[in-house]
Amino acid sequence: MGVADLADYPWDAVAPYAARARLHPDGLVDLSIGSPVDETPAVVADALKSATDAHAYPQTVGTPALRAAIADWYARRRGVRDLTPDHVLPTVGSKELVALLPLLLGLGPGDIVVHPRAAYPTYEVGARLVGATPVAADDPAVWPEGTRLVWVNSPGNPDGSVLDVDDLRAAVSRARELGAVLASDECYAELGWDAPWDAEPIPSALDPRVTQGDLTGVLSVYSLSKQSNLAGYRAAFLAGDPALIARLVTARKHLGLMLPAPVQAAMIAALGDDVHVAAQKELYRRRRATLKPALESAGFRVDASEAGLYLWATEGRDAWDSLDRLASLGILAGPGHFYGTHFPQHVRLSLTARDERVAAAAARLHAAS
Secondary structure, X not given: OOHHHOOOXXXXXXXXXXXXXXXXXXXXXXXXXXXXXXXXXXXXXXXXXXXXXXXXXXXXXXXXXXXXHHHHHHHHHOOOOXXXXXXXXXXXXXXXXXXXXXXXXXXXXXXXXXXXXXXXXXXXXXXXXXXXXXXXXXXXXXXXOOEEEEEEEOOOOOOOOOOOHHHHHHHHHHHHHHOOEEEEXXXXXXXXXXXXXXXXXXXXXXXXHXXXXXXXXXXXXEEXXXXXXXXXXXXXXXXXXXXXXXXXXXXXXXXXXXXXXXXHHHHHHXXXXXXXXXXXXXXXXXXXXXXXXXXXXXXXXXXXXXXXXXXXXXXXXOHHHHHHHHHHOOEEOEEHHHHOOOOOOEEXXXXXXXXXXXXXXXXXXXXXX
């Protein structure tokens, strides 16, 4: 299989519902895509501006200052200490890494890539791109022989579920039994809502309580798109097993996967400033507190969603029917069908809309109850 064999981009199927939602007298409330709407923090934008003299090619591995900033961030925010520059690598956003990791690891036909049952579709795309077989399974006990790569996602997209230390330890242990790489997509880790994640950090797969200090075969993926509103910067990174990092560096050098120098400077600023992250989290907390009870009043049940950027909701009927009902209220969501075959009655609603738009959606849902 190659790029030409990939299915049509699924979001095209939402267009008719978006058109209907736009007809609402008070306008569209688009909660379908998790694209940030709030401003890029000034500390980040200023760093980008000051680094615009970028006449030389950037290094694939990133500047020493960026690699140090990533390692410092893992120690300060994730409880993962003792990382060196050899443990980290910047990437051109996280989606390209997710899609290309099976290729960069040398996977192909006959290999299995495991991913969550409710899953960001790019895990499957990356597997199919190289002819590997994607398998949706959450329970490590059922991960099959022949698995070469395991994706876990905590907090999850779309469902906002969190894997605790015991869950992650079991996943790492099983991946090692299978001789597989475990890659943990942790892009929403700063956004914990329900207990205990409202008071304690969401654990990383690199946490020493998970790995017992042995990072062999384990990678953590993170993006600044959500916590710092840098989706347009394509600013992300991974960390973990230095032997795997070295393999990925070599492959990425050949492919020219280099992060622009001004973006690297901006990432250093973002990683070093926790104030803007706390402020952004408070915005999302307020929007969630407005939207969640409104959904429930309109007959939806919100499942999981204890962390992350989304509410994973169902009213007990096909997601396309729920999408149609929401569109009649001028609200656009994402159907559970896009996230695998296991949740056809769920819809995903994002917290990435302005306060006024979220309040409008909530008012319409309350009125429809």
